[in-house]
Amino acid sequence: MKTPKRLLPLIEDGLVDEVLRQLMSGKEAKVYVVRCGEEIRCAKVYKEANQRSFKQAAAYTEGRKVKNSRQARAMAKGSKYGREVQEEAWQTAEVDALYRLADAGVRVPEPYICFEGVLLMELLTDANGNAAPRLNDVEMSEALALQYHAELIHQVVLMLCAGVVHGDLSEYNILVDAEGPVIIDLPQAVDAAGNNNAAAMLERDVDNLRSYFSQFAPSLAHSQFGKEIWKLYEAGELTPDSVLTGRVKRETRPADVRAVLREVESVRQEEEDRRRYLAELRQQ
Structure with missing residues (x-):
């Protein structure tokens, strides 16, 4: 096939010998099967920011660190350089997440290098050596749905123990190789401790799994693994060995109304003091 323009620098640098075919196209990238010497790998070519349907919402980038304060200021101003830094951060976030999660025992593709907006990584295959299908393309029985759901919930736990929330997990970014489900597509992954939206994102990820698998295994329909x-x-x-039930006990203790009122009064008093202080400054 004709070599895509974005892959030419990798060929010129000897990182890729041949582009064999396009494997898939998603909302953030196109993936190609490539030959690197005797190895068959895949190359994920990130789309330009204005071509992606998945936007770099602040909810995802909150808490991400950049190399220095100059880059942080440029990103905040939205300058051309700032946009370039933001784009680089978006792309390298997936590489960082892949290494971090692999070290934690999460089933993710092995990354090799990220170069000129292209991520070169392991090509996942099924038992017959063909490219691994997406989860939503796999024929599912009730027993298999329960098995894969349990495996993926464990993967979510391993990810969170490593401080990472996928942020966009669904049947469309999970592949099934010869050994089972593998989680892919992580440029939007968030830091669990540094992102105020992490709890909501994790619960949404787990709810997506519940919605998909409960079509085949109705017993999962009312599970609450995300909250748990x-x-x-x-x-x-939470540990990698935590035993989960999918149920969360409701809070039965009565609300401490007096404590809430005291907190409200404290905030009101602080605001009143602040305004009085500002008024005094203006009079000086």
């Missing part, structure tokens, strides 16, 4: 996992994480009790 985050509750354990928040309490500092």
